[in-house]
Amino acid sequence: MTQPVRSRLVFPPQQSVTNAVLSPQEVEVRLGNTSIKGMGYHQGLLGPTLIANAGEQAQIKVQNQLKEPTNVHWHGLVVPADQDGHPEQLIAPSASQTYLFQIKQAGGLYWYHPHPHNLTAKQAYLGLAGLFVVRDPLEAKLNLPVDSQEAFLVLQDKRLENNALDYKPNQQDIMSGYLGQDILVNGQKNTQMQVFQGIYRLRILNGSNARVYNIAFDKETPFWIIGGDGGLTETPYPSKAVLLGPGERLDLLADFSSHEAGSSLKLISQPFKGVKTQGQQAFSLLDIQIEKGPIKPYLIPNQLATLEKIQTPQGTKTRSFELQGMKMSGVDAMPEMGHGSMMMPTGGNTIMRGMHTINGKTFDMKRIDETVPAGASEIWVFDNSKGDEIHPMHLHGAQFQIIQREGGRNSVFSHEKTRKDTVLLMPGEKVSIAVKFPDYKGKYVIHCHNLEHEDDGMMLNFELI
Numbered sequence: 001m002t003q004p005v006r007s008r009l010v011f012p013p014q015q016s017v018t019n020a021v022l023s024p025q026e027v028e029v030r031l032g033n034t035s036i037k038g039m040g041y042h043q044g045l046l047g048p049t050l051i052a053n054a055g056e057q058a059q060i061k062v063q064n065q066l067k068e069p070t071n072v073h074w075h076g077l078v079v080p081a082d083q084d085g086h087p088e089q090l091i092a093p094s095a096s097q098t099y100l101f102q103i104k105q106a107g108g109l110y111w112y113h114p115h116p117h118n119l120t121a122k123q124a125y126l127g128l129a130g131l132f133v134v135r136d137p138l139e140a141k142l143n144l145p146v147d148s149q150e151a152f153l154v155l156q157d158k159r160l161e162n163n164a165l166d167y168k169p170n171q172q173d174i175m176s177g178y179l180g181q182d183i184l185v186n187g188q189k190n191t192q193m194q195v196f197q198g199i200y201r202l203r204i205l206n207g208s209n210a211r212v213y214n215i216a217f218d219k220e221t222p223f224w225i226i227g228g229d230g231g232l233t234e235t236p237y238p239s240k241a242v243l244l245g246p247g248e249r250l251d252l253l254a255d256f257s258s259h260e261a262g263s264s265l266k267l268i269s270q271p272f273k274g275v276k277t278q279g280q281q282a283f284s285l286l287d288i289q290i291e292k293g294p295i296k297p298y299l300i301p302n303q304l305a306t307l308e309k310i311q312t313p314q315g316t317k318t319r320s321f322e323l324q325g326m327k328m329s330g331v332d333a334m335p336e337m338g339h340g341s342m343m344m345p346t347g348g349n350t351i352m353r354g355m356h357t358i359n360g361k362t363f364d365m366k367r368i369d370e371t372v373p374a375g376a377s378e379i380w381v382f383d384n385s386k387g388d389e390i391h392p393m394h395l396h397g398a399q400f401q402i403i404q405r406e407g408g409r410n411s412v413f414s415h416e417k418t419r420k421d422t423v424l425l426m427p428g429e430k431v432s433i434a435v436k437f438p439d440y441k442g443k444y445v446i447h448c449h450n451l452e453h454e455d456d457g458m459m460l461n462f463e464l465i
Contacts, residue, residue, distance in 0.1 A: 006192035006287055009185060011152060012130065015048045017058040017103070022047055022072065024114070024128055025065035031189045036165045038127040039066065045187035046154060047112070047130030052103045054136040063096040069116050070123060072099065073396070074132060075247065076110035076229055076421040081442020081464070084396055087117035088365050104438075105399065106231035106305070106419065107136035109152075109203045109249045117363065117459075121209055121451035122167045125178060127187065129154065129207050138232070138305060145201040145253070145298055151193060153267075154207045155285060156184045169452060171351055175325070176277040176389070177210020177246075177450045185286050192264075192287040197257045198295035201226075204250040209451040212279065212390060212424070214272045215250065216241040219265040221258075224300060227251030230399045230419025232305035237414035241270050245392035245424030247449035250415050253300060261292035274408065274426040275390055307418065310377055310401050310434040318379040319370060321446070321460075323391045323425065324357045325453075354457045356389075356448065362457030368443070370462035375439045379403070381432045384425040390450065393431075394422040397444035397464065400433040422449055437464055 015021075027040040041047030052058060064070055069092050073085030079101040082089065091097045110132040114123040131152055144150075157180035158165060169178050185191050202223075206213055217223070224236035229249050236253065244250055259265065267286040272279040354362045361369065372378065380400070382393045385407050399419040402412050408429035416423070423431050447459030 006190055007188070009191040009193040009286070010188060011049070011186060012044065012046050013048045014051050017050045017052040017060060018056060020048070020050055020060045021063065022060060023063045023065050024070050027127065029187070031160065031184075034160070036160065038165045039123060040127045041130055045127035045184070047128070049131040049133060049152060050112070052132070052134050054103055054105070054107060054134055056103050058101050058103060059098060061096060061098045062091060064091040064093055067093055068119060069093065070114045070119070070128070071116055072112050073115035074099070074110065074112050075394070076108070076399070077101070077103070077132065078105055078398060078438050080440045081397065081444060084444060085115045086443055086445060087115055090116055103134055105134065107134050107139040108227065108229065108231035108419075109133060109205065109251060111205055111207070111249070117365065118455050121169075121178065121455045124451055125158075125167050125209050126165060131205060142301055142304065143298075145199060145296070149199070149296065149298075150201045150203065152186075153202060153204045153286065154186050155204060155213055156207045157211045158182045158184055169351070174351060174353070174355065174452050174456055177452045179211055179278060183283065183285055192289050194289045194291050195256050196291055196293045196295040197259065197261065199253055199255050199257070199298040199300070202252050202254055204244070204252070206244045206246050206248050208246050210246060212243060212245050212272070213285070214241050214243050214270040214279065215285070216268055216270045217254070217265055218268045219259070221254055221256065221265060223252050223254040225250070225252050225414040226304055228415040228418045229421045233414065233418045234305055234307055235303060236300055239414060242413070242415055243272060243424065245390065245422065245449070246451070247392055247394050247422040248424060256288070256290055259290040261290055263290045264288060265290070275388075305418070310436045312377060312379050312434045316377060316379055318381065320381045320383060321358050322360070323382060323384045323387050323393070323448070323458075324360065325355060325387060325389050356453040356456045356458035358446070358458055358460050361460065363459040367461060368463045369460040372437055372462055372464050374441050374464040375437060377434065377436045379432060380435055381430060382423065382425055383430045385428055385430045388427045390427070391425045391453065391458075392422050392449040393425060393446065394449040395435065395446050397440065398435050398437045400435040403432040403434055406430045441465060
């Protein structure tokens with residue numbers, strides 16, 4: 001089998017958040033020898049990487065050049081409700097909106113993407129996504145690798161059929177999620193990253209609609225987990241593989257010093273168990289070429305962040321969210337059908353919608369499902385113990401700490417021992433989280449970040465009052 005020609009990995013351009021401009025638009029890009037039509041926030045499949053300092057005031061103008069409505073959700077950032085990109089807060093074609101909010105959280109890797117209901121999966125899949133990096137004094141004090149020794153990697157899978165990047169989900173895609181056979185890194189195919197013999201900081205986003213990656217190296221390479229969704233862990237954790245769900249981020253230090261100059265290795269996804277739709281085989285994510293050259297030495301610290309535990313004393317309010325999905329072979333009970341549910345024809349076939357529910361309900365734009373006091377701390381329980389699908393659950397408007405995972409893998413993993421905004425539930429698992437809500441008031445959502453499930457209605461409103 002002929003090996004594909006590898007091109008050098010390119011990183012999206014960077015913009016300051018103090019005066020940024022994003023222009024959702026139709027784009028045409030080269031993937032290998034093929035010209036592909038998609039969407040972008042500029043002339044590429046991914047938007048610019050937005051850079052912010054903790055405490056800064058973000059001012060980001062979004063000019064919608066698409067033929068359909070869109071908006072922007074700042075995934076993981078705690079912002080006022082009217083700046084969060086709720087599905088009802090749409091930017092019409094040819095219109096614009098300027099998002100204004102203060103950066104009030106720790107340094108970390110966040111991201112942005114559209115959130116118009118029934119269009120989220122399509123627009124994100126076609127290329128509307130970008131990274132949002134927050135820097136803070138703690139990271140600076142730790143002297144973590146930066147510049148050429150810090151690599152931002154957005155992992156996505158696509159279906160590149162007939163020289164097209166089409167989004168046409170069928171019934172099975174709605175059930176399992178839209179999975180592709182081609183891996184893109186930073187919106188590029190068949191790429192190679194050059195590194196010198198030393199320690200690098202790899203900051204990884206699972207930007208896929210539905211695919212889970214079990215991230216590892218194909219050759220022995222020491223690496224340490226130093227962070228997750230919402231910032232740094234308390235200590236570095238040595239690791240060999242990390243299961244990362246859609247919407248989750250991973251911050252790691254990899255030591256390439258033991259590899260000879262001129263050699264190569266791969267960042268891969270290892271097989272994993274738990275579902276039939278994916279995880280059955282290993283595949284390559286990115287080629288890494290080792291080169292000889294100057295590199296700044298780095299000593300991995302024993303201590304990173306000090307994380308304040310979210311207090312949940314006896315009597316703390318607990319809310320439970322049962323995650324449900326119909327089996328393809330039949331339907332036990334019809335879910336409550338909200339305004340977000342529909343029968344959608346695709347390619348001449350009728351697609352049943354509203355198969356994925358939370359507490360038996362599908363998304364209704366106007367219905368408030370939970371009312372929460374602003375500033376409160378609560379325990380929320382996501383229950384997939386009876387489910388047979390993967391559900392990465394995402395909470396808007398707040399960050400949380402994972403208390404425990406019961407059933408299934410039955411553990412809290414190293415990259416989860418920090419502030420989180422998205423948590424992966426495999427079939428048979430129940431996860432309890434502690435949430436400290438901000439003082440902002442208004443309407444937010446919780447949903448499954450399998451974007452086909454989200455557009456299928458697996459989303460609820462909650463209001464901070």
